[in-house]
Amino acid sequence: MKEQVASQVSVHINGVTVRVEEGTTLLQAASSAGIEIPTLCWAENLTPVNACRLCVVEQQGSRALIPSCSRVCEDGAQIQTDSERVRLSRKMILEFLASSNDLSQSPELVAWSEMYDVDTERYKAPAKIEDQIKIEDDLFVRAYDKCVLCYKCVEACGDDAQHTFAIAIAGRGFDARVSTEYEVPLPESACVYCGNCVGVCPTNALQFKTEFDLRDANDWRPSEQTVTETVCSYCGVGCSLELHTQDNHIVKVTSPSDHSVTSGHLCIKGRFGWQYVHAPEFKPREAPSLGKREDN
Secondary structure, eight states, X not given: OOOOOOOEEEEEETTEEEEEETTOBHHXXXXXXXXXXXXXXXXXXXXXXXXXXXXEEEETTOSSOEETTTOBOOTTOEEESSOHHHHHHHHHHHHXXXXXXXXXXXXXXXXXXXXXXXXXXXXXXXXXXXXXOBOOSSSEEEOGGGOOOOXXXXXXXXXXXXXXXXXXXXXXXXXXXXXXXXXXXXXXXXOOOOOHHHHHOSSSSEEEHHHHHHHXXXXXXXXXXXXXXXXXXXXXXXXXXXXXXXXXXXXXXXOOTTOTTTXXXXXXXXXXXXXXXXXXXXXXXXXXXXXXXXXX
């Protein structure tokens, strides 16, 4: 039986001809050619939702800019990823985000702001989002002043990973926010504390409690941290773990998004069940003396 060969299409990206399999997105095609396109709401282990619009590109013959994360390559298409029109669009998006959100803990957004010459103070009218920091447990913190409504956490909690549906987007306009059902506290919601929402958050609106505490103490030093790959020991699935350590202490656990087993997603044990590593050294008690046996 002959193997079916996948049909291929050719697209021209920034003057470079790229040949890919039919069904490949423009973002994937550009990446395969070494052309970087900024993305915020896209992740390789999530379904594209076209929310952030940072990945838009210009296609010849198209009136509007198109999202490269979800648009499939068309044979013969002429694509520009860094035209003046595209750069202006990305600049405006970043300025709008900066007008109402704290983007300081997202290295990628900071770098893109410099790349596109973003004026973070351009729009002063909209009020900053000042949702209080929500600390309802010892596992992770929700800082909604950093949330850009990228939908990643909602997707990870829903159809794309956990299927728990503990969170969703509530409200409209400036009142839109990520919320639990009926805004109940997280421990009372359907949340199973897998932390997959934390794993996909691009702005640190969701972050490990350990990271939050270290940042609060001005002692978060990512440049001095080491990452060690290992396998979760709790069950036989074989989930890949990345242990982030600082001063010989684990500060957070992640998983590679391209791993064949996890696709970047973990359960509560894999992501948060490492505290025992730093427990005080166990010293077994000495067995009580039974004394010398007396013969009757």
